[in-house]
Amino acid sequence: MAHTRLDRYERLYSHRTGSLRSSAMRDLMAVTSRPEVISLAGGLPDTRAFPPDLLGELLQEVASEHGPRALQYGPTEGLHELRQALADHMARLGMVVGAGELIVTTGGQQAIDLVCRVLLDPGDPILAEGPTYPGAVPVFSACGADVHHVAMDEDGLRIDALTAAHDALVAEGRPPKLLYVIPTFHNPAGVTLSLERRRALVAFAQDRDLLILEDDPYSTLRFEGEPLPSLRSLDATGRVVYLGTLSKIFSPGIRVGWIHAPHPILHRVNLSKQGADLCSSPLAQLLGLAFLEHERFGEVVGRMNRLYAARRDAMVEALAEALPDATHVVPQGGLFLWATLANGLDTTDLLAAALERDVAFVPGAAAYLDGVSGRSSLRLNFSAMDEERIVEGIRRIGGVVRERAALAHALTPRARRTTGEG
Numbered sequence: 001m002a003h004t005r006l007d008r009y010e011r012l013y014s015h016r017t018g019s020l021r022s023s024a025m026r027d028l029m030a031v032t033s034r035p036e037v038i039s040l041a042g043g044l045p046d047t048r049a050f051p052p053d054l055l056g057e058l059l060q061e062v063a064s065e066h067g068p069r070a071l072q073y074g075p076t077e078g079l080h081e082l083r084q085a086l087a088d089h090m091a092r093l094g095m096v097v098g099a100g101e102l103i104v105t106t107g108g109q110q111a112i113d114l115v116c117r118v119l120l121d122p123g124d125p126i127l128a129e130g131p132t133y134p135g136a137v138p139v140f141s142a143c144g145a146d147v148h149h150v151a152m153d154e155d156g157l158r159i160d161a162l163t164a165a166h167d168a169l170v171a172e173g174r175p176p177k178l179l180y181v182i183p184t185f186h187n188p189a190g191v192t193l194s195l196e197r198r199r200a201l202v203a204f205a206q207d208r209d210l211l212i213l214e215d216d217p218y219s220t221l222r223f224e225g226e227p228l229p230s231l232r233s234l235d236a237t238g239r240v241v242y243l244g245t246l247s248k249i250f251s252p253g254i255r256v257g258w259i260h261a262p263h264p265i266l267h268r269v270n271l272s273k274q275g276a277d278l279c280s281s282p283l284a285q286l287l288g289l290a291f292l293e294h295e296r297f298g299e300v301v302g303r304m305n306r307l308y309a310a311r312r313d314a315m316v317e318a319l320a321e322a323l324p325d326a327t328h329v330v331p332q333g334g335l336f337l338w339a340t341l342a343n344g345l346d347t348t349d350l351l352a353a354a355l356e357r358d359v360a361f362v363p364g365a366a367a368y369l370d371g372v373s374g375r376s377s378l379r380l381n382f383s384a385m386d387e388e389r390i391v392e393g394i395r396r397i398g399g400v401v402r403e404r405a406a407l408a409h410a411l412t413p414r415a416r417r418t419t420g421e422g
Ligand SMILES: Cc1ncc(COP(=O)(O)O)c(C=O)c1O
Pocket: 043, 106, 107, 108, 109, 110, 133, 135, 182, 187, 215, 217, 245, 246, 247, 252, 256, 257
């Protein structure tokens, strides 16, 4: 067989890895790490903006006060003080939960992975926004989940589309196991679920007995507007599992996230995590704890928000100039803007040309599992580059789009153009 010749280990692989799909972002990171590349592709917070003196102080505190613990294994569910600090953090976001109701994970990514491992069998139907977090795509495909995307608009997930998708699956006798959502400063769509829809979504979940997986890495990164209640804070019936992470407010390098879930689910997550990595790094947990409890926490997050808001503004302005026909929602926080081209060009094809000009973005198709949707859209990150590079990056993307559009126009037969056919 052709496969055997290409890969002599083929017969050894599990079915699970046969369905694996790479995350477009991780693939791109290999290319975009060259310093000359203006990468609007990653989801990287600007770790250069974290005060070095504060990092030194935090590291010193962990070393001098917790050295032996930091170097030791820890409990699978996480260090108790950190779980308490995370429960306090959630209380500031309007959620009253006990430290015992959450488990520390190795980043928010492991949180998604563990919950999916605990809940999903191959073929299980689930619902997710369309577009969805590109990093969740390999998790869903590894589980063999049958993902049904639910359309969004400028107010987030559309409840009418959710109802239709749910009804259709129920009619097939396959009610969805869960709905995965990023209600606030969505990655990649940049939109935020309105208050009215949050209430409607929770009521829907309660009515239909649907489990919601609320992924919330970004709500603390708000540049303007009033904070909105999380879905978890609106539900007291155990229908919402909440995922958090310190990646975007402190550091993705420490890999600290968490899951808050009803006890029976948390118990299975714990068993799954024992097999995955025994425990998350206690050194990293203590560092995260030191930051959460530091008096400069609010100051640092506030500074980051001002920095990212200015970069978002620069990107919005640059888009108006370089891609005036593209549509997008101006995000009120988070790290991403999702632009849709008016001319129907395929952004996966555009990416190769963009990389030749040393600029990168995530093509929209990476945010869907069907390989078809999102082809005219691109995800643009505004946190990792300074304003000058953002403006230059958008200018280069605009140049590539114009060139490709002109080429497509030239190649379209005149008759088809004038009749408007196609
Ligand atoms: C929606 C969403 N969930 C989870 C993650 C994973 O974050 P972490 O670095 O904590 O693993 C990200 C990172 O970009 C994200 O955007």
